[in-house]
Amino acid sequence: MIPGPIDPPARLLMGPGPISAYPSVLSAMSAPLVGQYDPFMTSAMAETQELYRGVWSTTNDATLLVDGTSRAGIEAAMVSLVRPGDRVLVPVFGRFGHLLAEIAERALAEVHTIETAWGQVFPASVIEEAIIRVQPTLLALVQGDTSTTMSQPLDEIGAICARHGVLFYSDATASLGGNDFEADAWGLDAASAGLQKCLGGPSGSAPITLSERAVEVVTARKKIEAGIREPGDPSAPDFVRSNYFDLGMILDYWGPRRLNHHTEATSMLYAARECARVLLLEGRGEVIARHELAGRAMLEGVRALGLVVFGDVAHKMNNVVAVEIPEGVPGDVARAAMLEDFGIEIGTSFGPLHGRVWRIGTMGYNARKDAVLTTLVALEAVLRRYGASVPVGGGVEAAADVYRAAA
Numbered sequence: 001m002i003p004g005p006i007d008p009p010a011r012l013l014m015g016p017g018p019i020s021a022y023p024s025v026l027s028a029m030s031a032p033l034v035g036q037y038d039p040f041m042t043s044a045m046a047e048t049q050e051l052y053r054g055v056w057s058t059t060n061d062a063t064l065l066v067d068g069t070s071r072a073g074i075e076a077a078m079v080s081l082v083r084p085g086d087r088v089l090v091p092v093f094g095r096f097g098h099l100l101a102e103i104a105e106r107a108l109a110e111v112h113t114i115e116t117a118w119g120q121v122f123p124a125s126v127i128e129e130a131i132i133r134v135q136p137t138l139l140a141l142v143q144g145d146t147s148t149t150m151s152q153p154l155d156e157i158g159a160i161c162a163r164h165g166v167l168f169y170s171d172a173t174a175s176l177g178g179n180d181f182e183a184d185a186w187g188l189d190a191a192s193a194g195l196q197k198c199l200g201g202p203s204g205s206a207p208i209t210l211s212e213r214a215v216e217v218v219t220a221r222k223k224i225e226a227g228i229r230e231p232g233d234p235s236a237p238d239f240v241r242s243n244y245f246d247l248g249m250i251l252d253y254w255g256p257r258r259l260n261h262h263t264e265a266t267s268m269l270y271a272a273r274e275c276a277r278v279l280l281l282e283g284r285g286e287v288i289a290r291h292e293l294a295g296r297a298m299l300e301g302v303r304a305l306g307l308v309v310f311g312d313v314a315h316k317m318n319n320v321v322a323v324e325i326p327e328g329v330p331g332d333v334a335r336a337a338m339l340e341d342f343g344i345e346i347g348t349s350f351g352p353l354h355g356r357v358w359r360i361g362t363m364g365y366n367a368r369k370d371a372v373l374t375t376l377v378a379l380e381a382v383l384r385r386y387g388a389s390v391p392v393g394g395g396v397e398a399a400a401d402v403y404r405a406a407a
């Protein structure tokens with residue numbers, strides 16, 4: 001039997017991402033397609049690059065999209081920046097640090113990790129000590145690790161890397177747009193993200209930015225494939241071992257040469273462009289402030305419901321909070337009830353935190369008062385249903401108070 005046309009149920013996505021997209025992002029995605037080299041397409045690509053310079057707070061010419069989900073951006077950065085045998089240092093404070101180490105390992109790097117307990121972040125001095133000991137080519141550091149909700153301060157790390165001649169890459173998938181990120185001021189050589197968190201779009205496009213130093217590294221390892229290679233094109237012996245993620249070729253596609261590498265994912269380009277456009281239209285600082293406010297309202301709301309917040313709250317990302325599932329409450333059953341009865345999705349976590357915490361996000365389009373209050377109403381009802389003793393209306397009132405005080 002042939003299924004009917006796609007008709008998803010109404011959902012309020014209040015997990016750690018993906019989240020409900022901005023309506024204008026969804027409409028941008030249904031705009032008509034144009035050819036790969038249509039002047040409209042190439043100018044939309046150039047506009048998208050300029051918009052993301054604003055989002056990343058950079059003047060990097062090499063600011064573009066990698067087609068694929070966030071890990072495509074991570075993988076492109078890693079395979080293009082890291083030569084086999086290079087030392088890569090990854091400070092791990094959650095699942096996504098492990099992911100960076102895993103991708104670096106597959107890029108045949110000599111991977112060194114330092115770890116801290118989930119729920120904590122690293123003091124800059126600990127990262128510097130590890131850099132001195134390991135002497136890596138690249139430091140790969142997650143900004144916001146969604147698995148634990150923690151936000152690693154990055155502002156001192158670029159200067160440390162510069163002092164020791166280390167390239168500095170950060171995965172800002174979960175944090176970009178909802179928390180400060182200053183690619184240039186913080187000395188980033190490379191950073192990548194995805195749309196499905198604070199940027200308020202669907203997953204499937206990975207914004208990335210590269211400093212001039214990073215561009216030199218990836219360009220020196222570029223290999224242009226036969227069929228489009230031209231006389232005089234370099235062919236480095238230690239070329240990037242992935243064709244799809246060879247950032248040198250991808251840069252030539254986005255640059256004046258318009259090298260026919262892949263076919264840009266047009267509808268995702270439209271989505272990414274709209275995500276950045278709505279963010280900059282509202283104002284970068286204003287969007288971060290909206291995330292901070294929604295995050296604080298949710299934090300006070302869950303606390304007022306008597307829930308214990310996981311981790312070092314002083315280092316929590318603005319856009320997601322993890323709460324311990326109360327004793328006796330069946331975590332997955334209660335989450336399913338949130339979804340079935342209220343159409344609200346919240347998340348559990350991974351590894352040591354699976355079944356121990358729920359993660360509740362307030363990001364992108366859903367960093368809104370009504371989304372926060374509705375989620376708290378539903379959470380209160382479900383907690384009570386499964387035996388937790390929760391104060392009537394306490395969560396909603398505490399969150400509303402935060403909004404009232406900010407008005």
Ligand SMILES: Cc1ncc(COP(=O)(O)O)c(C=O)c1O
Pocket residue numbers: 017069070071072096099142144145146147171172173174194203204
């Ligand atoms: C910090 C971080 N990095 C990487 C990823 C991987 O993203 P994707 O699933 O879009 O490939 C995620 C996804 O949640 C994430 O939160």
